[in-house]
Amino acid sequence: MINNLMRVAMLSLAMTLVGCAAPQAEVDYSAFRESKPASILVLPPLNDSVDVAATSAVLSQATMPLAESGYYVLPVAVMEETFRQNGLVTPTDIHDVPAPKLREIFGADSALYMTVKEYGAQYVVLASTVTVSIEADLVDLRTGTKLWSGQKLVSYAGGSGGGILGMLIQAVVDQVINTLSDRGYQVAGMTNQALLSAGQPGGILYGPRSPHYETQ
Template sequence: MRKVYILLLIATLAITSCTTTAPLAKSVAYKGMYEEKPSVALIMPPINRSTNVEAKEFFHSTLYTPLADAGYYVIPPFLSMEILKKESAFDSELFLDTPLNKFAEVFGADMVVFTIIHKWDKSSLASNVNVDIEFIIKSAKTNEILYTRRGEIRYNTSVSSGLGGLGGLVADLTLSALNTAGTKYVDVARVCNYYILKDFPAGNYSLNHGLDGAQLAGLKSFKVNLSAK
């Protein structure tokens, strides 16, 4: 019986070691980015699977800046949106698993940015905005996934009245509820985009281009608490 327990322990340790992933360098985790060296990004309209119909606009309007700051030329979203609507290509989900070479021909894009909003919920009582967002960035030339990351982000909007006791608790809850209701959700989307893309490889227009490959990439899937403070 003891031998059986030992064998089970060894098997458990083996399975655990196989499922543990060590941090990877960016050049390994995002190998395609360093091989293809894309410089022009096309932002597709976000795919909204949440119950908040406005979440799509929140994210679409805040994606340009973090990508541009990372060193990429981003096709102006207002321009690309008009063309996509005209060509009946507004539904991004139709193109997730199809060849993207047409986007390279029409827009001159090297990579196509897809975002999937899995959840966008606000809780005034808990003073949180809970977001589950996924990025899938694909090559417009090879159709390969160059970058993918998904995060569950809890954005805390609570504030303190500075008062103590039961009265202070009630004041804190009231202020936090009002603060959550008055939160600019574009700001929440902006923070989420910056956080997820903070490990994005530097583009051709960045001084760090080609110099950040040894830096560690972020986790492909993560959970994090962020604060409005």
């Protein structure tokens, strides 16, 4: 347990948070403020990466930052079981369900649609990096209006040293550790926090359960 905690702490210190390369235009929150969503249904993310674990890793860690931002988030287990009983098991099929139907089934004010663009470790000559990139849209289930869009990319790069040979050896070691320890899961959690926590430029607004509600 202690070793796991130390690894997580070291990983946290080594994180490099990367926003969009191009400057973002100011976000229009008028629809968000008019909608005033209090509850969010988080849908299983689409997966554009090559790692089959991406959807579950991102989904399992998406509810906490939203709840901490002041929203009631429908339990993931309830969401998945409800879809399963209705014959919907893939993220693609679930994302195709019309907003009014999701509202009828779950009673949520809004739904979060996510796409994992990158997930996992990559070995590139002298370095091994773990990258997770997520895009998200928050949609009002009562009107079908898009309330907010965001994207975040977080990368972890291992250390290097000892000249070219040392860097080559370190990169191989990092690649093995990244794969065996599933650092992608840890980086996915940090990406979710960066993307879905309120109170940051371009982020979602605080929900009605937060003491900061309507302060932005």
